Amino acid sequence: MRVAVLANLKKNAPAWPGMSPDRWDDLDSEETIQAIVAALESRGHHATFLEGDPTLLDNVRKLRPDICFNICEGHFGDGREAQVPAILEMLRIPYTGSQVLTLALALDKPMTKRVLTYHGLPTPAFQVFERAGEPLDPDLQFPLFVKPSREGTGMGVSAESIVQDEEQLRRQLELTFERYDEPALVERFIAGREVTVGLVGNLRSPVARRMPEDDEAPRILRGLHFFPPLEVDLAAYPAEEGGIYTSRMKTELAHDFHYHCPAPLPPEQVEELNWLAAAVFRVTGCLDVARVDFRLDASDNDRPYILEVNPLPGLNPGYSDLCIEAEAGGWTYEELINRVLDMAVERYELV
Structure with a gap:
């Protein structure tokens, strides 16, 4: 098949005076793109990289791919991860991964948490601030955690994100507003372990974005494959990281990543995490691949809380969580990339 690999390279991103130094931390490296292209070509596909910027509209029509392997993060706008998929849908070109609504939703952390809360899924209590002087909800107790509402790759997350008082x-x-110019998400800080669950596949259609009404109904996970959970080894990092998975750990220290995979968890807890990941995948409308991040509450017998869902998980073969999990599950990088493609090919009935 002719496959267009769509991404936003850091080296191609726009720059301007006074730009935040972490502005493009969630964009991809040439290393990642080359690895994806090689993985696709190892299975006989003809893969071509296209930059996901305004030139894409003409370039993708010239290339005329059978399908696009999309990992575009976008540059501007609060729905930037959904912009390239919207173009592809307008042109009626198939693509891998989640669709427009899901990508726009998942980028907005408060909106995602509202959906999770509506469905009774455990996520830390929260409040969204548009101004620094807004009163704190009396139901929220310190310590709290502050982060930008619409950023990825841990942007804006540091030890200072944990706040102990007013x-x-x-x-x-104030720092969040000044640096990111967007609302801030403030949530209850969950002290404990950080675990992520990666999954590929699709729930068997038709699937509504809702949880079963009967809580005692069998837990149906058919169509999804779960990788072994990964736990970030927070104790292996300097104390100044604050015991959380910071932006610095995801960028500057990415090639020296400390983790346990499979995470040392009892089987029943892994089953619970998989069920919660599948529930998040379902209610947010994910397709083909996703990663769900959790904190395990050390004060409540490691009770899991959902932090967020990432329908565009990193795919760097050297250090991305999903790739490490796949390897721990016995998959090669080539198998992972081509399974994501196969899931989309099946959905679009291209074979």
Whole structure:
């Protein structure tokens, strides 16, 4: 098949004076693109990289691919991860991964948490701030966690994100507004372990974006493959990282990543995490591949709380969580990339 690999390279991103130094931390490296292209070509596909910027509209029509392997993060706008899929749908070109609504939703952390809360899925209590002077919800108790509402790759997350009192909260809100110019998400800080679950596949259609009404109904996960959970080894990092999975750990220290995979968890807890990951996949409308991030509450017998879902998980073969999990599950990188493609090919009935 002719496959267009669509991404936004860091080296091609726009720049301007005063730009935040982490502005493009979620964009991809040439290393990642080359690895994806090689993986696709190892199975006989003809893969070509196209930059996911305004030139794409003409370039993808010239290339006329059978399908696109999409990992575009976008540059501007609060729905930037959905922009390239919207173009592809307008042109009626098939593509891998989740569709427009899901990508726009998942980028907006507060909106995602509202959906999870509506469906009774465990996520830390939260409040969205648009101004630093807004009163704190009396139901929220310190310590709290502050982060930008629409960023990825841990952008804006550091040890200072954990705030212990009103003074720290107001200072961190001001910093978040100044640096990212978007609402801030403030949620209950869950002290404990950080675990992520990767999955590929699709729930068997038709699937509504809702949980079964009967809580005692059998848990149907058919169509999804779960990789062994990965736990970030927070104790292996300097104390100044604050015991959380910071932006610095995901970028500057990415090639020296410390983790346990499979995470040392009892089978029943892995089953619970898989069920919650499948539920998030379902209610947010994910397709083909996703990663769901959790914190395990050390004060409540490691009870899991959903932090967020990433329908565009990183695919760097050297350090991305999903790739490490796939390897721990006995998959090669080539198998992972081509399974994602196969899931989309099946959905579009291309074979």
